[in-house]
Amino acid sequence: KTVCDLNLSSVLMNSNLVHRADSFFLATKMAAPLTLLLIVAVTIRAVLFRSSWAELISERVEVVSPLNAWKRVVEGLALLDLGVSPYSGDVFHETPFMIYLFHFVVDYAEIVFMVSPDLVFCLSRFLTSLKQKYALESDRYPADCLELLRSPKEMFYIPLKVAMFYLLNPFTILSCVAKSTCGLNNAIIALFILCTLKGSALLSGILLALATYQSIYPLTLFAPALLFFLQRLYIPVNLRRSSFWFFTLQYAFIYVGSLVVITGLSFFLLGSWDFIPSVYGFIFSVPDLTPNIGLFWYFFAEMFEHFRLFFICVFQINVFFYTIPLSIKLKEHPVFLIFMQIAIISIFKSYPTVGDVALYMAFLPAWSHLYRFLRNIFLVSCVLLACSALFPVLWHLWIYAGSANSNFYYAITLLFNFGQILLVSDYFYAYLRREHHLTHGLYLKKKDGTEATLVLK
Amino acid sequence: MGLLSDPNRRKALTGLLTRLNTPICGMPVEWLVKAMQSRGLEVFTQSFSRKLPFPDENKERYMVRGTNVYGILRAPRAPRTEALVITAPCSPGNTNNQAVALLLALAQYFRNQIYWAKDIIFLVNEHDLIGTQAWLEGYHHTNITGMEYSPLQGRAGSIQAALSLELSSDVITSLDLVLEGLNGQLPNLDLANLFYAFCQKLGVLCTIQGKLQRNDWDTAEGYTHAAQTMMLMVLKQACGRSWGDHGLFLRYHIEAASVRGINSFRHYKTDATTIGRLLEGMVRKLNNLLERLHQSYFFYLLPSLSRFVSIGYYMPAFGLLAVILLLRALDLWVHLGAPALAAVDGVTEPSSPGVLTVLTPVVISHLTGVALYLLPVHLQEMAVEHFPVSETEAVVLTAIAIYTAGLALPHNTQRLLSGEGTEQGWKVLKLTALLYLAVLLGCTALINFSLGFILAVTLVPITASITPHMPKALYAVVMVLLSPAFTILYCVFIYQELIEAPVSVSEGWMLFLSVISQGILDHALYGSLVYPLLALFIYPCWLMFWNILFWN
Numbered sequence A: 001k002t003v004c005d006l007n008l009s010s011v012l013m014n015s016n017l018v019h020r021a022d023s024f025f026l027a028t029k030m031a032a033p034l035t036l037l038l039i040v041a042v043t044i045r046a047v048l049f050r051s052s053w054a055e056l057i058s059e060r061v062e063v064v065s066p067l068n069a070w071k072r073v074v075e076g077l078a079l080l081d082l083g084v085s086p087y088s089g090d091v092f093h094e095t096p097f098m099i100y101l102f103h104f105v106v107d108y109a110e111i112v113f114m115v116s117p118d119l120v121f122c123l124s125r126f127l128t129s130l131k132q133k134y135a136l137e138s139d140r141y142p143a144d145c146l147e148l149l150r151s152p153k154e155m156f157y158i159p160l161k162v163a164m165f166y167l168l169n170p171f172t173i174l175s176c177v178a179k180s181t182c183g184l185n186n187a188i189i190a191l192f193i194l195c196t197l198k199g200s201a202l203l204s205g206i207l208l209a210l211a212t213y214q215s216i217y218p219l220t221l222f223a224p225a226l227l228f229f230l231q232r233l234y235i236p237v238n239l240r241r242s243s244f245w246f247f248t249l250q251y252a253f254i255y256v257g258s259l260v261v262i263t264g265l266s267f268f269l270l271g272s273w274d275f276i277p278s279v280y281g282f283i284f285s286v287p288d289l290t291p292n293i294g295l296f297w298y299f300f301a302e303m304f305e306h307f308r309l310f311f312i313c314v315f316q317i318n319v320f321f322y323t324i325p326l327s328i329k330l331k332e333h334p335v336f337l338i339f340m341q342i343a344i345i346s347i348f349k350s351y352p353t354v355g356d357v358a359l360y361m362a363f364l365p366a367w368s369h370l371y372r373f374l375r376n377i378f379l380v381s382c383v384l385l386a387c388s389a390l391f392p393v394l395w396h397l398w399i400y401a402g403s404a405n406s407n408f409y410y411a412i413t414l415l416f417n418f419g420q421i422l423l424v425s426d427y428f429y430a431y432l433r434r435e436h437h438l439t440h441g442l443y444l445k446k447k448d449g450t451e452a453t454l455v456l457k
Numbered sequence B: 001m002g003l004l005s006d007p008n009r010r011k012a013l014t015g016l017l018t019r020l021n022t023p024i025c026g027m028p029v030e031w032l033v034k035a036m037q038s039r040g041l042e043v044f045t046q047s048f049s050r051k052l053p054f055p056d057e058n059k060e061r062y063m064v065r066g067t068n069v070y071g072i073l074r075a076p077r078a079p080r081t082e083a084l085v086i087t088a089p090c091s092p093g094n095t096n097n098q099a100v101a102l103l104l105a106l107a108q109y110f111r112n113q114i115y116w117a118k119d120i121i122f123l124v125n126e127h128d129l130i131g132t133q134a135w136l137e138g139y140h141h142t143n144i145t146g147m148e149y150s151p152l153q154g155r156a157g158s159i160q161a162a163l164s165l166e167l168s169s170d171v172i173t174s175l176d177l178v179l180e181g182l183n184g185q186l187p188n189l190d191l192a193n194l195f196y197a198f199c200q201k202l203g204v205l206c207t208i209q210g211k212l213q214r215n216d217w218d219t220a221e222g223y224t225h226a227a228q229t230m231m232l233m234v235l236k237q238a239c240g241r242s243w244g245d246h247g248l249f250l251r252y253h254i255e256a257a258s259v260r261g262i263n264s265f266r267h268y269k270t271d272a273t274t275i276g277r278l279l280e281g282m283v284r285k286l287n288n289l290l291e292r293l294h295q296s297y298f299f300y301l302l303p304s305l306s307r308f309v310s311i312g313y314y315m316p317a318f319g320l321l322a323v324i325l326l327l328r329a330l331d332l333w334v335h336l337g338a339p340a341l342a343a344v345d346g347v348t349e350p351s352s353p354g355v356l357t358v359l360t361p362v363v364i365s366h367l368t369g370v371a372l373y374l375l376p377v378h379l380q381e382m383a384v385e386h387f388p389v390s391e392t393e394a395v396v397l398t399a400i401a402i403y404t405a406g407l408a409l410p411h412n413t414q415r416l417l418s419g420e421g422t423e424q425g426w427k428v429l430k431l432t433a434l435l436y437l438a439v440l441l442g443c444t445a446l447i448n449f450s451l452g453f454i455l456a457v458t459l460v461p462i463t464a465s466i467t468p469h470m471p472k473a474l475y476a477v478v479m480v481l482l483s484p485a486f487t488i489l490y491c492v493f494i495y496q497e498l499i500e501a502p503v504s505v506s507e508g509w510m511l512f513l514s515v516i517s518q519g520i521l522d523h524a525l526y527g528s529l530v531y532p533l534l535a536l537f538i539y540p541c542w543l544m545f546w547n548i549l550f551w552n
Helices: A002-017 A021-050 A053-057 A070-081 A096-136 A143-148 A152-156 A158-167 A170-177 A182-198 A201-214 A217-232 A242-270 A275-285 A296-302 A305-321 A323-329 A334-348 A354-362 A364-373 A377-400 A406-440 B007-021 B029-038 B097-111 B128-140 B189-202 B220-238 B272-287 B311-337 B339-345 B355-378 B380-386 B391-416 B423-447 B449-465 B472-481 B484-498 B505-526 B530-549
Strands: B042-051 B063-073 B082-090 B119-126 B158-166 B174-178 B206-208 B255-262
Touching: A021 A053, A021 A158, A021 A170, A053 A170, A070 A096, A096 A182, A096 A201, A096 A242, A158 A354, A158 A364, A170 A182, A170 A354, A182 A201, A182 A217, A182 A334, A182 A354, A201 A217, A201 A242, A217 A242, A217 A305, A217 A323, A217 A334, A275 A305, A296 A305, A296 A406, A305 A323, A305 A334, A323 A334, A334 A354, A334 A364, A334 A406, A354 A364, A364 A406, A377 A406, A377 B311, A377 B423, B029 B042, B029 B063, B029 B097, B042 B128, B063 B097, B063 B128, B082 B097, B082 B128, B082 B272, B097 B119, B097 B158, B097 B272, B119 B128, B128 B505, B158 B272, B174 B189, B189 B206, B189 B255, B189 B272, B220 B449, B220 B484, B311 B423, B311 B449, B355 B380, B355 B391, B355 B423, B355 B505, B355 B530, B380 B391, B391 B505, B391 B530, B423 B449, B423 B530, B449 B472, B449 B484, B449 B530, B472 B530, B484 B505, B484 B530, B505 B530
Parallel strands: B082 B119, B082 B158, B158 B255, B174 B206
Antiparallel strands: B042 B063, B063 B119, B174 B255
């Protein structure tokens, strides 16, 4: 019951922060379905926490990775209590902030894990308010495109849908019940997006530094956040303009400064630089090859030592590589760029889990207006559904029955990642196509009057 | 040279066999311990007890208590890291009285050889599968079925392979090989090949599924014979129970097979000496293994002992059946997407059916499935109070009653939903149900191919073609006739036909009831997955299609 009150009060508190009268009206009208959703979500998690399934779920390799397993956090806490560095023994790979957070709240761990998802959907409010901008500029677009724009009525239910997609997603529930710290990382990224959309550069920079400190990959979110602020402050993205460089340096200074401060604080917390090789060295050099839903483990299990460094570099560059082309293409649409970046991080990071997948899937309802341009949604849903069901089956056949081997499990991993990549690229295509229609009209005709087809080149 | 060439040993074996010819009540634990110790084995016992969820016909009581006796023959020179197990279940009466004797004779012979590189464990277990499960759980320090057992005092390293003997007479005409284990798991095909190779070398007649092999493959009779043998294997694998004591070893990644001696009306009989030589040869081969058996197939079907059908041949057949469901789902998706373009003309069709119209049948079907899974065992005391039936019958009849009650659901749920049945509604429900069934059948076929295939053959045609616009009475009858319960009934009759012991309708019905009770018992005792799969997943899926048929 206390958790529900906590959540409800956080919801109402957040709604008070909004300084638009119509948003307040929206919040009160949506309070009832939102509360119902919260109660259902908390009940499901509470029931699962108390059942015998909790232990089973917290050992599944698809749900926990060596970076965020609860078992390892407990191990690290035990080592800390004994006065030994928690990073000795290559078991614990969390940052010092995390270990001190849990040092104080370890008895209330379940509550902490249940509250963090709420932060994710608080930001959905602000996504809605952002999208309302499109409706106001309707006179800019050709007449037949009006059906492409969303009415306020459609956008009314988006926060509820985002909340539903995140809270009731089986991936999130599994991640929460396993007490994986992935939920907390997701909460930090969600807070970062919230602050960026609200326009507060300082908070956004600090939170981005915190997210980068937790796992390095959110570094790529610097570019979309910067683009968003530039757009918001009406500074054109032109490399020759001094105003561009001025703001960029400001934001970079906030970001790098916070990162330095946080890292320095961590040093003083534990008194040594041990955490840098244990956390960041571990993420980059991928020494642990336990199977997971990512692409690294099988590849590096087969790799000869001679080529290992080269392929580590190739795989890690793959995560950061898409930032520049995507930023150039989507420089006027930074919010969508954030979504694409989060999705790319979730797919290509070194130790992904289903909690990372759940984060970018929660944002899909915000782009429900792209549904009519999606081409592969049926195939993608079937592939993701089938793979989620086949992961435990093939794990059982490999490890317990001994009839299959790692190839079977990696085949399903590859198929799952293929489905995710197809989903992301499909949404990218749909987004670009909608933008094209908004500028050129919806029912396009070729020069001789027949209907034209659009091809993504 | 070889077993029992020494006349003294032959006399000892005959003496043992004569003594064991008299029926034994319970297991002679002290005598077995003394007998094994006198042969130079390290002997240990393990006591176990298990409370059955309901007494079945064989045991007739709730609590089963027993003792396992096992002796370890230590390898003279090698480090004690690996072991082999030879087990003979000790059942009361005449069912397995010669196997223990053969086991002891083998132990005595093996003791004098110097070539053993692995420890050999001679296990005599009580109460068949329950005793084996208790021993395996004690050996591997697990407790997956809630058995109470005393911890094992002696251990011998990781078990590489196991053989189970069932011998009811001192002379046999043929040896039968039993491979199917729990949940349809099979040992490595190399073990079957090993058995067949030794049978041929020693001139012993060997069978599989109780059927002899034929040499005329290209005639019609030969082909039907092989097809019948394969169908028997499919039926045995599909029911998910362990058809010999070896079946429980497979779960621990130990390759195991059961060898059963059959004494039928033939002139040429093989005596226990030859069986001993065969087993000695097999154990020596297994002794020489450097690694666990993994080179050959784990997924196969055997139409005879010298031919097999590998997964590469039979899985595409199943794949094609699953594709039917996916294509139908794609077709429904396209039709559901099409009205979005037609709506421009101003057709007054609701944009999408409420989530509640689709969610309600799904939730209610799954709740019925949960009721079918939980209630029969939990309500047996209440049923026995009110009706003059035994506990087993109460459990089975409750299950059948809940199953039949589920058929009345669609009419009641439609009343609850205040007439929300739209054209789009049933299409969305059918799309969900088709994808659900496809994923379910796929996962089942990967774990237990025969079960997945039999369910696919009966469920796919009717579910792919069902709509609410068909003649309801005819299709209702067809759907009920192809439902999971009737599939089990057909399988019972087909099985009896194939083993050449056809039964009448009433006998078939009694067999069907005993199959259901055995399925529930297997799930409670050994963790067989057939009963929970059928009750919690297949039956609710079938109910969803039943709902679609009666969509108003």
